[in-house]
Amino acid sequence: MSLPIDVGGLTKHFGRTRALDGLDLTVRTGEVHGLLGPNGAGKSTTIRILLGLLRADDGAATMFGRDPWSDAVDLHRRLAYVPGDVNLWPSLTGGEVIDVLGRLRGGLDPRRRADLLQRFDLDPTKKGRTYSKGNRQKVALVAALASDAKLLILDEPTSGLDPLMEAVFTECIREAKSEGRTVLLSSHIMAEVEKLCDRVSIIRAGRTVQSGSLSELRHLTRTSIEATTSRPADDLDRVPGVHGLTVDGATVRFDVDGDHLDAALRALTTYGVQALTSAPPSLEELFMRHYGTGDDTSTEPQPAEAAR
Amino acid sequence: MSTLTGTMHLARLNVRRDRVRLAVWLAALTGLLAATTAGIKSLYPTAADLAGYAETAGSSPAATALNGPGHAVDTAGGATVFEVGGYLSVAVALMSVLIIGRCTRAEEESGRLELLRANVLGRHAALAAAVIVMVAMNIAVGTAVAAIMTAFDVSAAGAATFGAALAGIGIVFGAVAAVTSQITEHVRGSNAIAGTVVAAAYVIRAAGDVGETGLSWLSPFGWVQATRPFADERWWPLLIALGAAALLVAMAVALQNRRDVGAGLVPQRPGPASASPTLLHQVGFSLRLQRASLIGWTVGVFLGGLAFGSVAREMEDIVAESDDLQEWVSAYGANPTEAFLALTLLLLSLAAAGCAIASALRITSEESAGRAEPILATPLSRPAWLLSHLVAPLAAAIVVPVAGGLGTGIAYGILTSDAEQIPRLAGAAMAHVPAVWLLTAATVLLIGLLPRLAVTAWAILAGCVVAAMLGSLIRLPDWVLELSPFEHTPRLPGGSMDVAASLTLTGLAAAVIVVGVVSFRRRDVR
Numbered sequence: 001m002s003l004p005i006d007v008g009g010l011t012k013h014f015g016r017t018r019a020l021d022g023l024d025l026t027v028r029t030g031e032v033h034g035l036l037g038p039n040g041a042g043k044s045t046t047i048r049i050l051l052g053l054l055r056a057d058d059g060a061a062t063m064f065g066r067d068p069w070s071d072a073v074d075l076h077r078r079l080a081y082v083p084g085d086v087n088l089w090p091s092l093t094g095g096e097v098i099d100v101l102g103r104l105r106g107g108l109d110p111r112r113r114a115d116l117l118q119r120f121d122l123d124p125t126k127k128g129r130t131y132s133k134g135n136r137q138k139v140a141l142v143a144a145l146a147s148d149a150k151l152l153i154l155d156e157p158t159s160g161l162d163p164l165m166e167a168v169f170t171e172c173i174r175e176a177k178s179e180g181r182t183v184l185l186s187s188h189i190m191a192e193v194e195k196l197c198d199r200v201s202i203i204r205a206g207r208t209v210q211s212g213s214l215s216e217l218r219h220l221t222r223t224s225i226e227a228t229t230s231r232p233a234d235d236l237d238r239v240p241g242v243h244g245l246t247v248d249g250a251t252v253r254f255d256v257d258g259d260h261l262d263a264a265l266r267a268l269t270t271y272g273v274q275a276l277t278s279a280p281p282s283l284e285e286l287f288m289r290h291y292g293t294g295d296d297t298s299t300e301p302q303p304a305e306a307a308r
Numbered sequence: 309m310s311t312l313t314g315t316m317h318l319a320r321l322n323v324r325r326d327r328v329r330l331a332v333w334l335a336a337l338t339g340l341l342a343a344t345t346a347g348i349k350s351l352y353p354t355a356a357d358l359a360g361y362a363e364t365a366g367s368s369p370a371a372t373a374l375n376g377p378g379h380a381v382d383t384a385g386g387a388t389v390f391e392v393g394g395y396l397s398v399a400v401a402l403m404s405v406l407i408i409g410r411c412t413r414a415e416e417e418s419g420r421l422e423l424l425r426a427n428v429l430g431r432h433a434a435l436a437a438a439v440i441v442m443v444a445m446n447i448a449v450g451t452a453v454a455a456i457m458t459a460f461d462v463s464a465a466g467a468a469t470f471g472a473a474l475a476g477i478g479i480v481f482g483a484v485a486a487v488t489s490q491i492t493e494h495v496r497g498s499n500a501i502a503g504t505v506v507a508a509a510y511v512i513r514a515a516g517d518v519g520e521t522g523l524s525w526l527s528p529f530g531w532v533q534a535t536r537p538f539a540d541e542r543w544w545p546l547l548i549a550l551g552a553a554a555l556l557v558a559m560a561v562a563l564q565n566r567r568d569v570g571a572g573l574v575p576q577r578p579g580p581a582s583a584s585p586t587l588l589h590q591v592g593f594s595l596r597l598q599r600a601s602l603i604g605w606t607v608g609v610f611l612g613g614l615a616f617g618s619v620a621r622e623m624e625d626i627v628a629e630s631d632d633l634q635e636w637v638s639a640y641g642a643n644p645t646e647a648f649l650a651l652t653l654l655l656l657s658l659a660a661a662g663c664a665i666a667s668a669l670r671i672t673s674e675e676s677a678g679r680a681e682p683i684l685a686t687p688l689s690r691p692a693w694l695l696s697h698l699v700a701p702l703a704a705a706i707v708v709p710v711a712g713g714l715g716t717g718i719a720y721g722i723l724t725s726d727a728e729q730i731p732r733l734a735g736a737a738m739a740h741v742p743a744v745w746l747l748t749a750a751t752v753l754l755i756g757l758l759p760r761l762a763v764t765a766w767a768i769l770a771g772c773v774v775a776a777m778l779g780s781l782i783r784l785p786d787w788v789l790e791l792s793p794f795e796h797t798p799r800l801p802g803g804s805m806d807v808a809a810s811l812t813l814t815g816l817a818a819a820v821i822v823v824g825v826v827s828f829r830r831r832d833v834r
Contacts, residue, residue: 073687076688092579092597095581099582127578
């Protein structure tokens, strides 16, 4: 069966601004895929191309093996979408909007609708203009989750939700995954992606800079090591993959790339290790490294890393 | 801290943001005035020509209904005011309403005011800044009008009075909008109420002027035309206008003190928890969104028809009393009442075109507000979405003029005890439907091809209004006049039906809509 989303070398200009610059994205059936990037990286543009709202300038994009621009209507039968900035009709109630969107997607399950309204603690009798940002988002989420769409496309869906509602959202996405649905989740919140996603694509300035499963990406991150040694470990930086070495008498601090961890530890033990702490690799760090500067991944540690 | 802190900063921001808009208003209003003055000067170059004008066209009751009673119409200045004064008054009134709406409620509705209010800005600063911009703009228009007329070598005192009168009318209705913008949460609603007040004041004045009762004194339009530019000018009626404006602004301030930022005066009530079957249908959905404004336009045009219909009967009496007028009217080969009724139906159809354009432009506002996006992400195709939103304007093109024709027919039928008038005038009102469709189609074409410039559909309508009302006076070349679709629809009653022209316009409208829909299908959604 063809991939729910398969994008290669996608390019899109708005006037002189280059919003997408050769973006790649592959989403497999049944996975929760995180589209991670800072504001303005091109997440929403990518999604709007996938929805057939924008036409790509160059590159290939298919959904379920079909063209999102020319086969938009058929493709939309299989997906539900929650925009990043949900705007509602001021004179319609939330319940009315949920029904209208549901009807357009071919109907929704009334039991599931009632259940979601309860779980998200949403009052469906309020008019669109009186909802807060979070509540407008809940309206769109209930409409999307109550449908039987095979693919959920969610653009920063939790940006207005409180922690309690975020937990409900997390639960709902896990349920969707267990029902075999595919989810594309764009976000700039690392923790959310780490909690929910099977695979992640990190994009920056319209390009995919890293893509893979969480464990693959973790492998690419650096572990921070602090040790007390009997002899000063001052030439440890001869080991490849060791960055930011500081030696202060018996104390040594450094970061090491995931695939050189073993070699670095072997080298460290030759100085006589008396105490050792290591900070686990976090995606946050990888993320900061990609976002922080315009350079590639081999730059010096960023302030967030150095602070540890 | 003063409630007015930051007012001048905000006023400058408003002018900076709307500089193009304001300049276009100024250029359009003064351009229309200059063209009319030049037209009068060249059509009636001598005092004898003007005297002849004063006895015929210059005392036409139809023109009195549209523009107010003539004062010193045997002078070039007085004739110009008689020909264009009423239209310019309505235009400055609408300009002021729109400026106030844009600078107050629109800012509040979008949430931008909240961002500004969190800074060092007084509670009434936004309202005060809007009123300052509105008053300044009216003074600019008044000054430019006085300067242009003086340049055409008419009485400077008359020109100054007319300029001041226009500024006065603008300021009064701007103050009305300052109050209405406190009442509703949405700028659309606020503009609709203020626009209704403008229309009602205009109709009251028209009825009062034709009937020569004191009714006109109930209307701000009546106050300012009582300044009698170019006749024996008097300035005291302007004091009524300014006093009323001051009272209205004070009322707006008092209302603003009673409400929260972003809120209207009427609290929100809960609505249904689930959608009704009609809302689930795409056309029903679009009609529901536009329900209030469609009903408003229909009722407004119906009432306008009632007012003009009730005036039509008196027109006959006025013409019957004057030999000169009878002669002048018969030279046109038409029954004066029929000609007036035809003019009324044309005006009401132009209003219906306004309704249709406003309704079609909902498509762009749905798109730019981001509300089209979730709908277009469903299996609804783009053409189906666009067409579902076109049902309302295309239907309004029929319903609104017919409502106007019914109003005219009911009033005129009661006065003449002739029930036949009702179906006759309601039917005649459909004469311009193809022209309204074509304007709707032009709006769709703009939406498809040049969405950023879709509002220029209003400029097209303004061009049609100028062509219809002043085209021959300001000596527009025939080919320019014929660009307006309303030049190709029959003037009913009285005129003869041209089926071929009507079918051609309808076919053209259909073709233009198809091009608009196809262009919309091919472009990026904003």
